[in-house]
Amino acid sequence: MNFKKQFKEGLLTQNPVLVQVLGMCSTMAITTSFMNGLGMGVSVLLILTASNVVISAIRKIVPDKIRIAMFIVVIAGFVTCVDLLLQAFLPSVASSLGVFIPLIVVNCIILGRAEAFSYKNGVGASLVDGICQGIGYTVVLLIMCVVRELLGAGTFGGGLLGPDGKGIQILPSQFPAGMLTLPVGGFLVLGCLIAAMQWALSRPKKNKEESK
């Protein structure tokens, strides 16, 4: 078990969104303000960690054939918990995330990690994996939120900071391209982020090849 390696994988080399390209729907849909991204990221982090632990704990008593159904039930249970908690304590976040909280059930990241990692590894390693992958997801969401909010509405920290929780105005309000907070912006920003990631990951390899 190597915490440092797993952390680096979750954040960079095996980043769930940018490298494995999982969980795209929520990534693009809700990253319009800082608070949305933070709420979604933390929810997924909690659910991913909890379901990873439970699935790796029960992995020896679950028959192989019905494992996917078991995974989904475990995940759906945790999603319901988080959904109810959000509705109780952070109703504004719950209403702006809307249908995407229950849709975490079918978020490929969680099912993917269950199948690829926690079904094969011990409880401790799965816990660490859940946290690292969750942090990787949250970081990407926050980057997308900051870019889209800054260029699309000219603000920073919407839903969390500033007067009325509308965020701090950084760009004067006539400059921003409102398009970026619309669906179009989600596709474009995520496309550019993945491209940047592919470029960054392919660079060191090229250097090595050249030095050889």
Next chain:
Amino acid sequence: MDQIYQLLAITLGAILANNFIFSQFLGICPFLGVSKKVDTAVGMGIAVTFVMGLASAITWAVNTFILVKFDLMYMQTVTFILVIAALVQFIEMFLQKSMPSLYTALGVYLPLITTNCAVLGVALLNIQSNYNFISSVVYGITGGLGFLLAIVLFASIRERLVFSEYPKAFEGFPIALITAGLMALAFMGFSGLKIW
């Protein structure tokens, strides 16, 4: 008459103005994953339309006659995903026995539909917007048709994309996402569409 207007509004909304892919971001995974060829895209689109229609009908019934009646609303997510998983399994078994040609055409896409967020999404949206039975089914089917339209258009663009030149870093998903973004921009033009 009101019912007809409402159905027409739902239809136009689900196919064009509030397209599941381009404005609601539901079902992006299969949209990106299964859109390299037009043939497979058509197969996936039809399968999704079929499952979305059936799932809307069944989840509506389950919600109205079981969950609401016994005050179990908080079990919605768990129940719906199980209903959808079971439904997809049944469809798979039924097609295998009775329509083997269609079954082989749809192949691996059928089980994948379980984790398509458009299906669970449509079930949840039906409940949220308080649709009655007919509206729910229409919303499910037209939502699926919108998905079919989007994925077929996207696949035909991607087939041509192979011959074009773009920066190396954009290979694969990034260029597909940029393409989808431009299509979303085009679909935004429908958002002013009103029929009343």
